Amino acid sequence: MKEDKEITIYDLAKHLKISAATVSRSLKDHPGISKSTKKKVQEAAKEMGYRSNNFARNLRKQKTNTIGVIVPKLNSYFVSSAIAGMEKIANENGYNLIISQSLESVKKEIANTITMFNSRVDGLLVSLAYDTENMEHFDVFFDKNIPVVFFDRVYEDSRSLNVIIDNYRNAYDITKHLVDEGCQRIMHIAGNLTRNVYAERCRGYKDALRDAGVEFQDELLIVNELSEEAGKELGKKILQMQNKPDAVFVANDVCAANCMQIIKTAGYSIPGDIAFAGFNNDPISKIVEPHLTTVNYPCYEMGEMAMRNLIDHLTGDGSISTTNKIILRSEIVVRASSLKGKGNNQGLHIA
Amino acid sequence: MKEDKEITIYDLAKHLKISAATVSRSLKDHPGISKSTKKKVQEAAKEMGYRSNNFARNLRKQKTNTIGVIVPKLNSYFVSSAIAGMEKIANENGYNLIISQSLESVKKEIANTITMFNSRVDGLLVSLAYDTENMEHFDVFFDKNIPVVFFDRVYEDSRSLNVIIDNYRNAYDITKHLVDEGCQRIMHIAGNLTRNVYAERCRGYKDALRDAGVEFQDELLIVNELSEEAGKELGKKILQMQNKPDAVFVANDVCAANCMQIIKTAGYSIPGDIAFAGFNNDPISKIVEPHLTTVNYPCYEMGEMAMRNLIDHLTGDGSISTTNKIILRSEIVVRASSLKGKGNNQGLHIA
DNA sequence: TTTGTATTTGCAACCGATTGCATAAAAATT
DNA sequence: AATTTTTATGCAATCGGTTGCAAATACAAA
Numbered sequence: 001m002k003e004d005k006e007i008t009i010y011d012l013a014k015h016l017k018i019s020a021a022t023v024s025r026s027l028k029d030h031p032g033i034s035k036s037t038k039k040k041v042q043e044a045a046k047e048m049g050y051r052s053n054n055f056a057r058n059l060r061k062q063k064t065n066t067i068g069v070i071v072p073k074l075n076s077y078f079v080s081s082a083i084a085g086m087e088k089i090a091n092e093n094g095y096n097l098i099i100s101q102s103l104e105s106v107k108k109e110i111a112n113t114i115t116m117f118n119s120r121v122d123g124l125l126v127s128l129a130y131d132t133e134n135m136e137h138f139d140v141f142f143d144k145n146i147p148v149v150f151f152d153r154v155y156e157d158s159r160s161l162n163v164i165i166d167n168y169r170n171a172y173d174i175t176k177h178l179v180d181e182g183c184q185r186i187m188h189i190a191g192n193l194t195r196n197v198y199a200e201r202c203r204g205y206k207d208a209l210r211d212a213g214v215e216f217q218d219e220l221l222i223v224n225e226l227s228e229e230a231g232k233e234l235g236k237k238i239l240q241m242q243n244k245p246d247a248v249f250v251a252n253d254v255c256a257a258n259c260m261q262i263i264k265t266a267g268y269s270i271p272g273d274i275a276f277a278g279f280n281n282d283p284i285s286k287i288v289e290p291h292l293t294t295v296n297y298p299c300y301e302m303g304e305m306a307m308r309n310l311i312d313h314l315t316g317d318g319s320i321s322t323t324n325k326i327i328l329r330s331e332i333v334v335r336a337s338s339l340k341g342k343g344n345n346q347g348l349h350i351a
Numbered sequence: 352m353k354e355d356k357e358i359t360i361y362d363l364a365k366h367l368k369i370s371a372a373t374v375s376r377s378l379k380d381h382p383g384i385s386k387s388t389k390k391k392v393q394e395a396a397k398e399m400g401y402r403s404n405n406f407a408r409n410l411r412k413q414k415t416n417t418i419g420v421i422v423p424k425l426n427s428y429f430v431s432s433a434i435a436g437m438e439k440i441a442n443e444n445g446y447n448l449i450i451s452q453s454l455e456s457v458k459k460e461i462a463n464t465i466t467m468f469n470s471r472v473d474g475l476l477v478s479l480a481y482d483t484e485n486m487e488h489f490d491v492f493f494d495k496n497i498p499v500v501f502f503d504r505v506y507e508d509s510r511s512l513n514v515i516i517d518n519y520r521n522a523y524d525i526t527k528h529l530v531d532e533g534c535q536r537i538m539h540i541a542g543n544l545t546r547n548v549y550a551e552r553c554r555g556y557k558d559a560l561r562d563a564g565v566e567f568q569d570e571l572l573i574v575n576e577l578s579e580e581a582g583k584e585l586g587k588k589i590l591q592m593q594n595k596p597d598a599v600f601v602a603n604d605v606c607a608a609n610c611m612q613i614i615k616t617a618g619y620s621i622p623g624d625i626a627f628a629g630f631n632n633d634p635i636s637k638i639v640e641p642h643l644t645t646v647n648y649p650c651y652e653m654g655e656m657a658m659r660n661l662i663d664h665l666t667g668d669g670s671i672s673t674t675n676k677i678i679l680r681s682e683i684v685v686r687a688s689s690l691k692g693k694g695n696n697q698g699l700h701i702a
Numbered sequence: 703t704t705t706g707t708a709t710t711t712g713c714a715a716c717c718g719a720t721t722g723c724a725t726a727a728a729a730a731t732t
Numbered sequence: 733a734a735t736t737t738t739t740a741t742g743c744a745a746t747c748g749g750t751t752g753c754a755a756a757t758a759c760a761a762a
Binding site for chain 4: 006008009010020021023024025027028052053054055056057058059060061
């Protein structure tokens with residue numbers, strides 16, 4: 001029944017000999033319209049192949065039904081999983097997503113923020129770039145009361161909601177696990193420490209050491225980009241150390257796996273000589289050998305949760321005003337890379 | 352200088368004591384407006400914090416500046432990389448992306464298609480779901496002359512542009528390489544053979560065998576989902592074969608890597624007992640041990656290319672009408688998993 | 703039948719930018 | 733100075749829904 005030309009409510013109105021206002025109300029199930037009229041309109045709409053014009057609607061309602069997402073990089077396990085979760089929820093609720101990547105640069109992040117602002121997104125979901133330190137570019141959103149939800153790489157600010165995991169706790173647990181396995185010289189590889197995720201993991205690492213009576217040593221803390229290449233570099237660096245660590249806790253699986261390879265290739269045994277632990281539970285952690293002890297990060301769920309809360313807030317149910325932080329459950333997953341066999345493993349899930 | 356209320360061209364017009372039409376034309380650099388007026392308007396716009404309202408614009412122009420992307424699954428290496436490339440190009444050209452996933456189900460794919468249609472995207476980029484066989488759901492787009500570009504998992508249709516790699520050639524090369532390494536019982540693991548990519552790879556495999564004088568055997572061709580789990584299943588299946596293959600060419604790295612693990616754990620040597628080859632050059636291929644011989648698939652570039660062509664077409668430069676297929680360069684990457692050391696490697700790039 | 707109340711529907715003014723056509727102003731020509 | 737040509741601007745309609753308010757119709761009570 002589709003015509004070549006787009007059908008509008010005016011066409012429907014003319015066809016049914018009623019007003020456009022009534023058509024409009026009928027289509028959105030307005031209470032003031034009689035059941036019979038509604039039915040007539042809805043049927044005619046279907047028959048004639050009517051499709052609502054969002055632009056007219058948005059123009060009039062001053063709402064876009066679009067949510068902006070800014071991430072550091074689309075092609076990583078964490079981000080793509082999180083976005084998959086977001087897409088699902090947004091889709092279910094009739095929201096569109098516009099996605100852009102900062103490619104880990106504040107500059108691009110700022111540009112994207114402006115684009116999003118100009119696209120008049122109803123809300124924004126953001127995971128910060130590696131080097132973002134200043135948050136002024138989000139002020140335009142706060143000023144206009146456009147809700148901003150940060151996830152994973154967040155910014156502590158009373159005006160926004162943060163969805164995170166307990167990085168501190170997990171890092172603490174994993175470090176403690178390494179200690180329990182008998183490690184004493186535990187190295188930690190962190191990302192940029194101004195980024196909450198890495199700062200928290202580092203703090204957990206330090207506190208666990210302290211509580212275990214192991215002294216923290218500056219030389220055992222390294223900050224890098226956590227990329228594949230950084231992992232390889234790291235491996236080489238470790239090989240050159242005269243006093244090598246007996247364990248390495250890396251803030252990210254990809255970096256950990258690549259580092260392990262270098263170490264292994266040089267003839268060291270893992271976990272025998274050096275134990276390893278990562279973070280994220282990236283699929284790679286189950287491929288690298290030995291399998292990598294890591295933290296099971298609920299990426300997909302985090303995306304769902306962040307989106308759900310944003311939408312709830314937009315539709316009024318929500319409460320970004322009252323809720324300020326959502327912490328998702330996550331837990332360490334012990335695998336062979338850290339099992340020296342000396343310690344207990346405290347009933348932790350072994351996969 | 353930003354006010355609380357949105358500034359419109361009417362505000363600018365009033366402020367400058369000129370008509371809204373002149374403002375509109377000035378802002379878009381219309382030739383009929385004098386330089387001095389244009390400058391005045393553009394300056395005032397900046398000063399007053401004007402931002403153009405896309406909905407009004409779209410409503411009037413009947414164009415959305417939005418491109419729809421439908422993919423099977425967001426969280427895979429291939430897809431996230433391709434989307435990263437698309438986003439880059441779209442962003443550079445002022446287009447927005449709306450992205451949705453079919454989750455490998457035709458049903459959801461159809462639903463997404465309808466959503467995209469109703470969102471009035473200017474164009475569509477699609478990689479088909481695993482089980483899509485019927486293409487009727489794209490007819491609405493073809494009927495309305497909305498360009499559709501398929502990438503990777505494509506559909507041969509004169510009305511659309513396909514962006515692909517030469518799956519046949521690569522599969523042929525990789526199979527030939529295995530033969531050259533001395534393999535005779537080469538197994539091939541394919542995906543759904545109605546999907547072009549898998550059909551082509553399978554064809555390349557068969558032809559390479561034929562040309563090498565190796566007889567194709569039905570029992571050595573297996574179709575599965577190519578997922579992690581499928582890879583493990585496959586490993587078990589191979590272990591149960593009495594007459595095992597001496598090489599396995601899997602149509603996807605993730606599946607290959609997971610299969611290798613099972614085989615290795617059972618005590619077989621790779622490539623000694625069984626050589627392996629995959630497809631995609633997923634990061635996992637450089638982690639699994641031995642490193643996996645595979646095909647370097649230009650995911651990011653494919654995303655860029657698909658998007659660029661779609662946009663060119665929308666802006667009139669393009670020619671989906673004339674171009675019907677774009678084949679990107681790709682090549683096999685030989686790594687340890689297939690090097691039995693008996694054969695030559697024909698100068699192929701070894702990474 | 704009349705008045706009052708509740709239920710349905712329509713009128714018309716938005717939302718903000720675009721554009722064909724007409725007009726006004728400036729420049730060039732006679 | 734009068735006329736033609738060129739250049740610059742404005743008028744007003746249009747895109748398609750939405751919604752406050754008024755009007756019309758239905759139904760109930762008096």
